[in-house]
Amino acid sequence: MTTESPAAAHPLDYVFHPRSVAIVGVSSKDMDAFGGIGFLRAIRAAGFPGPIYPVNPKATEVEGLRCYPSLPAIEGPVDYVISSVPARAVASLMDDAIAKGVKVIHFFTAGFSETGDEDLAGLEQEVLRRATEAGIRLIGPNCMGLYVPRTGLAFMYGFPVTPGHVALISQSGANAGEFVNFSSIHGVRFSKVVSFGNALDLNAADFFDYCADDPDTHVICAYLEGVKGGPRFVEAFKKAAARKPVIVLKGGRTEAGTRAASSHTGSLAGEIQIFDALCRQAGAIRVESLGALCDMASAFQFLAKGPGNRVCILGGGGGTSVLAADDAAAAGLEVPWLPESTQQAMRDFTPVAGTSVRNPVDVMAAWDMKQLKRTVEIAASAENIDFVLYHTGFGWGPRLTDAGERAKETIAQLAQVRDEVGKPIVIAMRPPISAEAMGLTLDFQSECAKAGFATFPSIERACAAMALMAKWQAARDARV
Amino acid sequence: MTTESPAAAHPLDYVFHPRSVAIVGVSSKDMDAFGGIGFLRAIRAAGFPGPIYPVNPKATEVEGLRCYPSLPAIEGPVDYVISSVPARAVASLMDDAIAKGVKVIHFFTAGFSETGDEDLAGLEQEVLRRATEAGIRLIGPNCMGLYVPRTGLAFMYGFPVTPGHVALISQSGANAGEFVNFSSIHGVRFSKVVSFGNALDLNAADFFDYCADDPDTHVICAYLEGVKGGPRFVEAFKKAAARKPVIVLKGGRTEAGTRAASSHTGSLAGEIQIFDALCRQAGAIRVESLGALCDMASAFQFLAKGPGNRVCILGGGGGTSVLAADDAAAAGLEVPWLPESTQQAMRDFTPVAGTSVRNPVDVMAAWDMKQLKRTVEIAASAENIDFVLYHTGFGWGPRLTDAGERAKETIAQLAQVRDEVGKPIVIAMRPPISAEAMGLTLDFQSECAKAGFATFPSIERACAAMALMAKWQAARDARV
Numbered sequence A, B: 001m002t003t004e005s006p007a008a009a010h011p012l013d014y015v016f017h018p019r020s021v022a023i024v025g026v027s028s029k030d031m032d033a034f035g036g037i038g039f040l041r042a043i044r045a046a047g048f049p050g051p052i053y054p055v056n057p058k059a060t061e062v063e064g065l066r067c068y069p070s071l072p073a074i075e076g077p078v079d080y081v082i083s084s085v086p087a088r089a090v091a092s093l094m095d096d097a098i099a100k101g102v103k104v105i106h107f108f109t110a111g112f113s114e115t116g117d118e119d120l121a122g123l124e125q126e127v128l129r130r131a132t133e134a135g136i137r138l139i140g141p142n143c144m145g146l147y148v149p150r151t152g153l154a155f156m157y158g159f160p161v162t163p164g165h166v167a168l169i170s171q172s173g174a175n176a177g178e179f180v181n182f183s184s185i186h187g188v189r190f191s192k193v194v195s196f197g198n199a200l201d202l203n204a205a206d207f208f209d210y211c212a213d214d215p216d217t218h219v220i221c222a223y224l225e226g227v228k229g230g231p232r233f234v235e236a237f238k239k240a241a242a243r244k245p246v247i248v249l250k251g252g253r254t255e256a257g258t259r260a261a262s263s264h265t266g267s268l269a270g271e272i273q274i275f276d277a278l279c280r281q282a283g284a285i286r287v288e289s290l291g292a293l294c295d296m297a298s299a300f301q302f303l304a305k306g307p308g309n310r311v312c313i314l315g316g317g318g319g320t321s322v323l324a325a326d327d328a329a330a331a332g333l334e335v336p337w338l339p340e341s342t343q344q345a346m347r348d349f350t351p352v353a354g355t356s357v358r359n360p361v362d363v364m365a366a367w368d369m370k371q372l373k374r375t376v377e378i379a380a381s382a383e384n385i386d387f388v389l390y391h392t393g394f395g396w397g398p399r400l401t402d403a404g405e406r407a408k409e410t411i412a413q414l415a416q417v418r419d420e421v422g423k424p425i426v427i428a429m430r431p432p433i434s435a436e437a438m439g440l441t442l443d444f445q446s447e448c449a450k451a452g453f454a455t456f457p458s459i460e461r462a463c464a465a466m467a468l469m470a471k472w473q474a475a476r477d478a479r480v
Helices: A035-045 A087-100 A118-134 A173-184 A204-213 A230-243 A255-265 A272-282 A290-302 A318-331 A340-347 A369-381 A397-421 A435-450 A459-479 B035-045 B087-100 B118-134 B173-184 B204-213 B230-243 B255-265 B272-282 B290-302 B318-331 B340-347 B369-381 B397-421 B435-450 B459-479
Strands: A021-024 A052-055 A080-083 A104-107 A137-139 A145-147 A166-170 A190-195 A219-224 A246-250 A285-287 A311-314 A387-392 A425-429 B021-024 B052-055 B080-083 B104-107 B137-139 B145-147 B166-170 B190-195 B219-224 B246-250 B285-287 B311-314 B387-392 B425-429
Touching (some): A021 A035, A035 A052, A080 A087, A087 A104, A087 A118, A166 A204, A166 A290, A173 A190, A173 A219, A173 A290, A190 A204, A204 A219, A230 A246, A230 A272, A246 A272, A246 A290, A255 B318, A272 A285, A285 A290, A290 A459, A311 A459, A318 A387, A318 A459, A318 B173, A318 B255, A340 A369, A369 A397, A387 A397, A387 A459, A397 A425, A425 A435, A435 B435, B021 B035, B035 B052, B080 B087, B087 B118, B166 B173, B166 B290, B204 B230, B219 B290, B230 B246, B230 B272, B246 B272, B246 B290, B272 B285, B285 B290, B285 B459, B290 B459, B311 B318, B311 B369, B311 B459, B318 B387, B340 B369, B369 B387, B397 B435, B425 B459
Parallel strands (some): A080 A104, A104 A137, A166 A190, A166 A219, A219 A246, B021 B052, B021 B080, B080 B104, B104 B137, B166 B190, B246 B285, B311 B387
């Protein structure tokens, strides 16, 4: 991963580092997770260090904070405004924001061009004209805005407080929220997550350019529907992909999806073939599901470099092993039989019945802690293997009782092998089928992340992610 | 689904209805979930009504049951034997079983032809020769055997006790166990689940023929690696698929998977193209993952008939909706825009901002119970819609508190719409990200099943399953 030492801050750096935030249109009567009150709670939970100003002429206090009747009524300077007012109140909000000298407005407010209504699209353009004149930058409208853990900004309650190095540039707030939720349980941590909706002012080109320069960002993920400003976008996208892994989930890869995107963010999604050509040219990876986007974030966060594509699959279950081999091969990985000498070394302490030492390795070592380290060590050391995929799970019979202890021991042994043999090990989970098994799975994933292991929600998804990463690395190495 | 009234019992019917079970090689020192003790616990938990005889010369009591030194030492007749002894003890077990007049032996015992060792393959053939001579039928070796809830047989602890109408014919015990675990949390219930491993005697042909005739079986799922006895298998497979939905997961669809299958059950998996041709000819469905097999079981258990392929997708989230439309279209479903009149009927009570009433329908009704029934009713009634896919989930912000109540109310409203409008509604879950959300999701799925709704673990998987079912139904209708 590249870590740049920037000569000067990026011109958009202040957007991500406001010193104060006002939330306009906040009401205690809002639905709990959405609207102004949701932003207020999220930002407070994220530990924003500067002043937070709720604004609502009908309240004097919101959640213990003094509530102001308007932006100009606030004594101190206001860098960043979150607008949760309805579209009809936006003109007056613009008056106040200009008067107050606000630098950035995030419009959670929706109901503009994405509705297909001409008047509302006109209102949107008028907002842009006035903002540009006043030097105010806009995020949105129709979006969730920023999650920047290092700055204490967040748009949903419960996002991780610890910062990391994965960025997400997203046209959808729901998908951005799910991306954070789904990947954070695998230990992924974030530099900047941007939900930018209709992209009236700041758009994908700006955010790619920023993330390309941002020293805190090592991996750039994106959810895009349509992209505006053709050549500028292409330039920024290529710049980013030349410096860092870029992984894109493109909404509207089918005609039905394209129609849906037009209702969602007013995007005119182009032909997926054109976007694919751009990805190939730039060296970016396109994935087809939110899950796959999360998996790539895991892979690139935890592995310093993509390994080759020859995998040793190791874990319990004969039929599981057959399907794992199919999944790996279908994804583009090789699953070579281990060399005779490797097989023999395992046979020396592995009973013949109900096992296989060829690859996939299906041995009781997956269940018997005493043999785990030895087995994985022998497998990882084989000369025709680039990395090990270990699969495990919780919730089979009464085994749950000592699951916590076994999990810690498993991770410790795998970490030893990884460090001694010097080859990557990634971990695929068998899906849990009870709340208790889910809890154990989450704890295990969290411990794996602490030990530096990428985990994936299934063998199939682990194979798909590792195959894409291996392919990306091979292409990258061929260029250099 | 067909319900046959059989003129006479199938010749293999007694295999699934033993009056007594002996477990040979049971030991209290076994690992808790595997080996003899695992079978003993599973069968007792399944409520087997006849006598259960643990057999082990070194014990007098196992788990409170009298333990016998050998099969002949048991006073009463023994219909069914589970062999958990090592391969080297099998010759002597055969002596005893023949002396005792046993009818069926399930060999959990592994270490035969699947090892690739000629001597062990020879031992396997000798077992078959002696069993055939004595009129004993064999299940396995190298397998988990039978789960027949109606008879009180099971091979893993915690399987559902309530019987149902889905059969599984599986060459893998691990995959059979996961199939039951993964699909039972969606309310799928089983008639016969067979894990038959190396298929030394009873094989896939026998089980397909049996399930085709079995009045308790309405849907036949299968996990196959290689198939033995060519023409007999083809005949039984076609007979089954002509009468009931048949869905097959074929292990060894790649070269790597085929190699793994040869280590697992000694199967010579053929070219996947040949198997595909057979499926097309027979009218069976081939899927490529265990998850997809479970999803098809859900779809066929809960829906009386495959609907057409025009779906209305309904739930919260703009980006979620775009990806859902992509998933649906990629799977082969149509996502037509709703007629103008339908859109207008929704617009009458749906705010314009942040919503879409076209299809996918992304409205706050997904969150606001008062508008849910009305919205779904209008959507389902549209003339260009065959079924509704409703998506929901648990674990977004503080909304968990009243989740249970909301879940019940949601199901009640959806059931009313389904019954009044007369179109199917299926439910896709957003994946849970905490143990608490997992618990709520499991409870919700269980309530959905009680109300007759198929649930799926993701929108993507719901779309894939429904598209396959629609295609199967269209082909079936075209034949009749």
